[in-house]
Amino acid sequence: MNEEKEVEEQSKPLVLEKLETHHSDALLAQDEARGTIVVVVRKDQAYAVLEYLKTDPELAYTYLVDVTAVDNSQMESELMQFDYARFMVVYQLYSYQGQGRVRVKVPVHENDLSITSVTGLWQGANWLERETYDMFGINFDGHPDLRRILMPDDFEGHPLRKDYPLRGRGERERFNFDKQNV
Amino acid sequence: MGLDFVGQGAGQTDGNIITTTIDKVVNWGRKNSLWPMPFGTACCAIEMMATLASKFDLSRFGSEAIRFSPRQSDLLIVSGRISIKMMPVLKRIYDQMPDPKWVISMGACASCGGVFDTYTLIQGVDQFIPVDVYIPGCPPRPEDLIDAVLQVQQKITSGASPKGVEVIYE
């Protein structure tokens, strides 16, 4: 059992091998978290990397499981590691070709919150990116319909940001029926 | 003929004529056929479904005719969390119900926000619609919901107006 494990650990996952050959300049870091391969990718090349992961016949990460983001503003260690980029946009992919899962993380700076939408690669990204926009305020360039999806249309702010107060900024008290189009 | 359920004013003459008041007869009818409009948005709704199903069987108390159209119902059961986005929908549904109408606020979330003291959750639907009976619990047991329906029935028998009346005729 132990020997088998060692052998597994020694052989590099195909996805990392391939990314190192074809997109080495895009890779900022690689890691493993609970059995999932994690790669951190530069923002300007994120779309190219995701497209490669999806279209390469051997990798074929055809299933986009999730798109979300993390606000690292209170995680000093993470901030320092990636040039003080406040947000990390996270793509979770799955391959039915036996490559399993891979997580692609893209650091996004607060002063430029735009990132290329992947709706062209996976249609399912549509609502996922809307949610990420709604909750974190990340702007997905090229998204066909970037509106809020969970919060009411007239809501101000992005509630999953760490500086957003848990009890809100008086939305519950200022609640107004007239503004809503029911 | 045990017709004294019609109320204290009821009397009998020669076993064939019953005297009572219109209000009492109407209230007796209302009380025994409350048609609930379920507004289930979270886990409490599961308990509401259990209450309506065969084991607890709300139809024993005449309230099994669940309507998913507010225009056909007179009892609104709010069971679950209501967000600031959902509240206008709930208000609209309440407004669409014909008078007289009663409201049960089922569970901690509907009554006071429960454990969800967050930016998006209404801290008690009674801030926006009049509630007749509150049910504590997270979730309340089906017996609690049955008890609430019985309390609404008592309220109707007693001739008290629904909580919403003050608001409607303001």
Ligand code: SF4
């Ligand atoms: S009161 Fe408890 S059971 Fe009911 S909706 Fe809230 S969390 Fe769910």
